[in-house]
Amino acid sequence: MQHIIENLARHNITNIILSIGYKADTIKEYFQTNPIPNIPIQYIYEDQPLGTGGAVKQASQSLNQNQPFILTWGDNLMDIDWTQMQHLHNQSNTQITMALTPREDVENFGVAKIEHDKIIQFIEKPPRNQAPSNLINAGAFIIHPSALTILPEGKSSIEKDCFELLAPKQQITAYNHTGQWFPTDTLEKYYYANEHFQPYINLKEKNIIIADVDDTICDTCQQISPEMTEHISKMIKRGYEFAFISGTKKEDLHKMISSRLKEKHHLLATTGTNYGLVEKDKVELKYNYSFSPTEKEEILAALDKVVTHFEIKSMTSTEDQIQDRESQITLSAIGRHAPIDIKKRHDPTGEKRKVWVEYLKQHLDETKYDIKIGGTTSIDITRKGLNKEWGIRTFLQHNNFHPNQVLFFGDKLHPGGNDYPATRIVDCIAVKNPKDTLERLKQLCP
Structure with a gap:
């Protein structure tokens, strides 16, 4: 949900209303603890389930009834270009503009039938060879309040009681979203989205790279490759700081990284509890926290x-x-x-x-x-608490670095993975293996 709101803010959409019911207090507490700068959030509570239609109708009552509003579901990770979508809506003469996204597995979704950029029908979970298109509802809309008058009072479905009725009247413009789109409505999909979704990151402010080691910089328990060493050395010469954080003990981490990498770098061994600065083949111990x-x-x-x-x-x-x-x-x-x-x-x-x-x-x-x-x-x-979030935070504080300067690379950024705590403090890029990491580093610094 935070990714969704931050993406809206990048398109100058800052009046946010969250319609919440299930775990409402948890959601509100999260945004109170982790406020998004300059984004006030209003909350509309569902005392009883109102369905998608009833919830939207209730939340929209305080809005200007002569101006369209943006609606998006909170359980899809996506990078919708809202500016482009608004431009399309302003040029159309329909009550609704709906984002559609392509899928191969159309048999698991409602599929849109389109004529002349208008959605005229939704076909629920058709066989692939009978689907009218490969485009499904992405859960992002621009809606004129007049479209909601068709909804009954109380509980309703905006899909069944509004969209499906307005589509044959050619009142829904199709916006084709070709960017990222990940549903998170099951635990399996949530884990997949966490691993593959690439959040917006302002790369211009990044000059500190912190990376996991095993299966991110090196193959498991192996030395850093010559190609990886060469590119990281080039980045360090261009002004980047590099830190390597791992559960590996300091002697093994030194062998894996420092035996080949000769430019100045930081080793955060045993999840950052042992910090050594490596320069000119010498390791200066900065701090160490050990078990009793x-x-x-x-x-x-x-x-x-x-x-x-x-x-x-x-x-x-x-x-x-x-x-x-x-x-x-x-x-x-x-x-x-x-x-x-x-x-x-x-x-x-x-x-x-x-x-x-x-x-x-x-x-x-x-x-x-x-x-x-x-x-x-x-x-x-x-x-307790000595995870990679702690290791990164302690390293940054010791060196007076700011989290906004940091870009973290890891292969286990999914919830439960040992890189996941890093997502709570710095921007992160999920990678599959050292080859993937090297490709991403080359994109960052050719």
């Missing part, structure tokens, strides 16, 4: 239990399976240095580790520790 002996003993005992209970066998050694990284203790299921191809096949969806995490929560105090899935086969345990 009692904390280590408690965590190691819990990990021994999970390994025994689930019969998790290391392909390397015990020390390589359970690693003490001073401020983070990591379980690498089959060993950190097991063959990469086997590691990638071991738990690609994280389902095994989700079960192990739940088991660990029975043996470790969740008020003291964070237990997160990380890497390809690992589970990371840190003190």
